[in-house]
Amino acid sequence: MVNKVSPLSATQMAIWRGMWAYEDEPRLSRVARMRTMDRRDFLSGLKWVWACNGAVPSQALVGGKLDGQQYYIGRAHHQGSVTPGMVIPKRKACCIAWGGDEHDKDVYEVLCSDGRFVPVSERSTGNLLNASSAGISEDGEPLFIGLVQHEGKLICGKVQRSHGVCYIGYKGREMGFSEYQVFVGIAPTPLESHYWVMCDDSDSDVPAAATVAGSDTNGCLYIGRAGHRGSCTPGYISQATRKCHIAWGSDEHRKSRFEYLCNCRARFVPGRENFIPVGAVGGGYSEFGEPLFIGRVQVKNRYIVGKVQPTHKVCYIPYGGKVIAHAEYEILVLDDYTKSS
Incomplete structure (x- = not known):
């Protein structure tokens, strides 16, 4: 049974920041975030390919099906973050969850690496240690690819460890789940790239x-x-x-x-x-x-x-x-x- 959790409110986020970070600590600059993202991409070994308007490369990794059609695992830039989500060809966009809402991004990256999803719950979080970094929050925190079951559908989204949930975008809203699966990439050798x-x-x-x-x-x-x-x-x-x-x-x-x-x-x-x-x-x-x-x-x-x-x-x-x-x-x-x- 999946336990659905509402996204954190502004008040809850303020409390969380007070517990885990200094209030006067500045956010990472965009340059620092992107350099951190580049390092994490290199270490994860995941291959990401740019595309737009619902197009995907032939090696794109299928995430599941929605309304009888395949969707693919992707990520997109939004408000200083690089957020994992779903590339849905029918919608001609990568759909991501951020800030309480679902967002459609027409320029995005598509995952072209093999891997598998492993379970995570409130009682068993060990698999998070093996998860492959796949994005970055606006504050520099690593984001991971998650998968939840909701209304009989498997839906991809972002895992933010500090929040303890996987967020998905669904029917225009961001929804949080405390039980989910997280993606572990298979990267036996470092990728040769530019x-x-x-x-x-x-x-x-x-x-x-x-x-x-x-x-x-x-x-x-x-x-x-x-x-x-x-x-x-x-x-x-x-x-x-x-x-x-x-x-x-x-x-x-x-x-x-x-x-x-x-x-x-x-x-x-x-x-x-x-x-x-x-x-x-x-x-x-x-x-x-x-x-x-x-x-x-x-x-x-x-x-x-x-x-x-x-x-x-x-x-x-x-x-x-x-x-x-x-x-x-x-x-x-x-x-x-x-x-x-």
Whole structure:
């Protein structure tokens, strides 16, 4: 029998924070949260693939069935969190539970790793020690993938250990359950994937595995990203300036501290509006936490790398000191997902 629990109220949350954390302790910054998330993803060995509008890769892990149709395990960014939930193709979204409500997110990641669900209850919580980290709360707490039985249906959601429950989104509401199953991934070997290397303009050497996006008269242009005004914005690194050029606001910004994209086996494919292809390479996030992707535009016989911002339906590139928006662009997609295109 599943024991349903109501989500914590604001008063209960205040009491909980008073018991477990200092009231004046600041939340983790977005940069710290994302770096923590990257580390946990690496350690968990789970493979996540970007997609949108209900699309899923062929390796997507089935979570169960709702109304006779399969749904898949996914996660999405929301209010500073990365929250596990369900990708429901019919709804063209990843459905997550957060803040008392169910939210549909049209840009999300899909789980493409094997694993199994093991039981957890108020009397037996040992299996939580083996659970695979799959998300992060707005306060930096790890989140896990949970599964509950409700009204004869198996529904995926997020497990937040400090709350002692698995939250699911159901009929527009967030619901909490103290008895649930938690996901344990099967990752026998570390995943080989792309990564980012931090550098600055004093470094004369380019990382050996840096990803080239194009070239100009001064040499290669590499894919990079840099922090600016609370964002982590993709752009290009020029050998001539030793800076990362990014588009933000209405101006081009040249950043002296930046990251190279490395070991990325991917190619640019035609993009359109706010459509994010399955397997798109995540490039960072906006100052509001929206995921950003890596795009490029050809200008005067060279390719300029910029940011694809789904809600704006364009690729912004830094050019001539300004930001230029392009409705027609290319977007970077992992090779494994472009072979059939």
